[in-house]
Amino acid sequence: xxxxxxxxxxxxxxxxxxxxxxxxxxxxxxxxxxxxxxxxxxxxxxxxxxxxxxxxxxxxxxxxxxxxxxxxxxxxxxxxxxxxxxxxxxxxxxxxxxxxxxxxxxxxxxxxxxxxxxxxxxxxxxxxxxxxxxxxxxxxxxxxxxxxxxxxxxxxxxxxxxxxxxxxxxxxxxxxxxxxxxxxxxxxxxxxxxxxxxxxxxxxxxxxxxxxxxxxxxxxxxxxxxxxxxxxxxxxxxxxxxxxxxxxxxxxxxxxxxxxxxxxxxxxxxx
Amino acid sequence: xxxxxxxxxxxxxxxxxxxxxxxxxxxxxxxxxxxxxxxxxxxxxxxxxxxxxxxxxxxxxxxxxxxxxxxxxxxxxxxxxxxxxxxxxxxxxxxxxxxxxxxxxxxxxxxxxxxxxxxxxxxxxxxxxxxxxxxxxxxxxxxxxxxxxxxxxxxxxxxxxxxxxxxxxxxxxxxxxxxxxxxxxxxxxxxxxxxxxxxxxxxxxxxxxxxxxxxxxxxxxxxxxxxxxxxxxxxxxxxxxxxxxxxxxxxxxxx
Numbered sequence: 001x002x003x004x005x006x007x008x009x010x011x012x013x014x015x016x017x018x019x020x021x022x023x024x025x026x027x028x029x030x031x032x033x034x035x036x037x038x039x040x041x042x043x044x045x046x047x048x049x050x051x052x053x054x055x056x057x058x059x060x061x062x063x064x065x066x067x068x069x070x071x072x073x074x075x076x077x078x079x080x081x082x083x084x085x086x087x088x089x090x091x092x093x094x095x096x097x098x099x100x101x102x103x104x105x106x107x108x109x110x111x112x113x114x115x116x117x118x119x120x121x122x123x124x125x126x127x128x129x130x131x132x133x134x135x136x137x138x139x140x141x142x143x144x145x146x147x148x149x150x151x152x153x154x155x156x157x158x159x160x161x162x163x164x165x166x167x168x169x170x171x172x173x174x175x176x177x178x179x180x181x182x183x184x185x186x187x188x189x190x191x192x193x194x195x196x197x198x199x200x201x202x203x204x205x206x207x208x209x210x211x212x213x214x215x216x217x218x219x220x221x222x223x224x225x226x227x228x229x230x231x232x233x234x235x236x237x238x239x240x241x242x243x244x245x246x247x248x249x250x251x252x253x254x255x256x257x258x259x260x261x262x263x264x265x266x267x268x269x270x271x
Numbered sequence: 272x273x274x275x276x277x278x279x280x281x282x283x284x285x286x287x288x289x290x291x292x293x294x295x296x297x298x299x300x301x302x303x304x305x306x307x308x309x310x311x312x313x314x315x316x317x318x319x320x321x322x323x324x325x326x327x328x329x330x331x332x333x334x335x336x337x338x339x340x341x342x343x344x345x346x347x348x349x350x351x352x353x354x355x356x357x358x359x360x361x362x363x364x365x366x367x368x369x370x371x372x373x374x375x376x377x378x379x380x381x382x383x384x385x386x387x388x389x390x391x392x393x394x395x396x397x398x399x400x401x402x403x404x405x406x407x408x409x410x411x412x413x414x415x416x417x418x419x420x421x422x423x424x425x426x427x428x429x430x431x432x433x434x435x436x437x438x439x440x441x442x443x444x445x446x447x448x449x450x451x452x453x454x455x456x457x458x459x460x461x462x463x464x465x466x467x468x469x470x471x472x473x474x475x476x477x478x479x480x481x482x483x484x485x486x487x488x489x490x491x492x493x494x495x496x497x498x499x500x501x502x503x504x505x506x507x508x509x510x511x512x513x514x515x516x517x518x519x520x521x522x523x524x525x526x
Contacts, residue, residue: 054403080405087403094400097392108404111411156404 007032007164007196008053013062015045015052022048024220026062030213035190035197037207040217041242046200047091049217050168053198054088055079067163084112087157091169093149095141095156101128102137105156112160127155131185147178151185158189165189167199171206179203183210204243208232216242295487298409299417306414316419320381320482324427327380328373332431335368336360336438343439344447353449357458360439361432365462365470369432371518374477377424378510382485385416386506389489390499398490413486420485424478425471432470469525476517481510 008030015023022045030036038046051057053064055071064071069082095104105124109115115123128134131151141149150170157165167186171179187210190197201207207214208228215225216239224231224239232243257263306312343359389412392398398408436458443449485506492502 056399056402080407083403083405088400090396090400090403092396094396096397096400097395108406111404111406153400160404 005032006030007067008198009063009065010049010053011063011065013052013064014060015048015057016060017048021220023052023059026217026221028215028222030196030198032196033190033194034212035186035199035210037199037201037211037214038217039200039202039204039207039214039242042202044217045220046202046217047168050088050166050198050200054083054086054166084160085163086166087160087162087164088166089150089153089157089168089170091172093141093146093153095144095149095153097141099141100137101133101139101141101144101152104141104152105159107156108160123159124155127159128152130158130189131155132181145178147174147181150174150178150182154182154185154189158193158195161193162195164196164198167197167201169201170199171201171203179206186210218242291491292483292487295490296483299414299483299486302407302410302414303418306410306418309415312411312415313418313422316415317423318419320377320385320416320420321423321427323384324377324380324423325430327376328427328431329434331372331376332369332434333438335372335431336364336435336440337442339363339368339435340439340442340447344443344449353443353447354453354457355461356439356443356449357436357454357456358461360443361436361458361462362466364432364435364439366466366473367470367518367522369435370428370470370473370477371514373424373428373431373474374481374514375511377420377427377478378481378485378507378514381420381423382481382506382510383503385420385482385485386489386492387499387503389413389416389486390492390494390502393490393492394494394496394499408490413490417482417486420482421475421478424481425474428470428474428477465525469521472525473518473521476521477514480513480517484510484513 006029008028010026010028013023013026014021026049028038028049038049040046048057052059053066053071055066055074058072066082067085069078071079071082074082095101096107099107102124105127106120109120109123113120125134125137128137131154133148133151133155136144136148136152141152144152170182170186174182183206186197186199189195199207199211208231211228213225214228214231215222216231217223218238224234224236226234231239234240234243339360340356343356343363344353347353347355347359389398392408392412398412401408401411440451440454444451444454488502488506488509492498
């Protein structure tokens with residue numbers, strides 16, 4: 001497979017939640033072997049897109065192909081077989097709180113393989129070493145900081161040597177040091193393991209340093225895509241607003257509401 | 272007519288919940304055979320639901336038995352048949368109080384723990400993470416807890432009844448002076464296998480009902496602090512009502 005071949009193909013995707021159309025005719029091709037960022041203002045459905053790509057929810061219309069498999073045609077077992085080739089890092093890490101760090105990372109190996117204990121130990125320690133937490137193997141999740149939790153979750157996500165690694169808001173609430181560590185890990189793991197990385201985030205500056213390709217979502221569709229450098233030079237008003245973090249622009253800061261002065265005066269009159 | 276609409280609405284909601292619970296039970300039962308091979312997961316849950324409930328079950332059993340001994344003695348004394356205290360206490364405990372009170376305590380201790388644990392796993396994406404690791408949460412989380420509860424409940428009920436009979440003996444024989452020989456011999460002569468079977472059937476069915484309600488409420492709880500709290504409350508309330516309703520049905524069936 002060439003570097004530019006699409007490993008995830010989304011075609012004419014429509015998805016509605018509670019009468020609100022999150023996506024309407026969305027098309028995205030995510031290339032293999034690259035770090036692709038999916039960005040956009042809050043509420044544009046970035047995390048929902050990840051849930052659709054991983055088969056956690058089904059679209060109303062359209063198709064999603066992941067690694068050549070049509071998600072709509074897959075049975076539950078087929079979907080689980082595909083997921084063994086994917087790793088996902090959840091926003092809060094989602095470590096199993098009743099298991100130690102070591103057992104969390106060993107969890108997929110114990111569930112899916114009959115490897116001898118010695119080999120499981122070596123594999124887990126190797127993955128923990130790659131995220132710098134071999135020394136924390138015996139700690140419980142409650143004893144970890146936010147950054148450490150996400151690094152353990154990352155070790156768990158790569159322990160089955162996935163083809164695709166998905167990150168849901170990996171930088172939220174991290175201090176600059178932890179954020180830098182995770183950023184470097186994203187790039188290093190992608191290149192060293194030959195992965196395809198998909199990151200959902202709205203940390204523009206951080207993503208620009210690590211992503212090969214950026215898709216900007218707004219209003220249920222892709223409004224712009226390109227390399228971070230191309231995006232920073234994109235003349236589109238919405239891209240300019242988002243990449244520059246500006247309050248004024250096509251994306252409104254305020255949630256739709258009645259006239260401000262009118263509402264204040266009405267309240268005064270009522271009291 | 273609005274009250275009629277409200278009643279009809281509530282009835283329809285209850286039917287939908289009953290249908291959803293039945294579908295969930297079928298899903299759990301289909302997943303159960305493969306989980307039975309994983310004894311470690313089931314033993315861990317028998318420990319969590321059973322062993323950790325032992326203290327509360329034993330203490331409650333002792334006090335219920337003591338009350339039964341006291342009340343039974345006072346009542347039987349009026350008819351001059353205090354020797355029948357052993358029979359009365361044993362039948363009351365084995366057939367009725369043992370299974371029912373154990374089920375209520377089980378729902379309050381183990382059921383709430385199960386519902387809140389599973390609800391929090393949902394709220395913190397642990398169940399989604401399992402799904403993403405191609406591990407079915409029904410098999411890995413729900414079935415072991417369900418089977419653990421089913422195994423633990425009859426054992427707890429048996430321990431409750433046993434301690435309860437000891438409590439009745441403590442009051443009746445040791446304090447009130449009922450003849451020890453009469454107490455035990457009348458009990459052995461009057462309590463039959465039929466009575467014990469009724470208790471076993473009740474505690475097994477209550478175990479299925481209470482475990483199912485707890486794992487169902489936890490699994491389908493709204494993933495927020497309020498949602499998990501509501502699921503926990505519903506577990507206790509629904510388990511109590513269902514236990515008492517089933518108790519009547521089984522008692523009628525055995526009569």
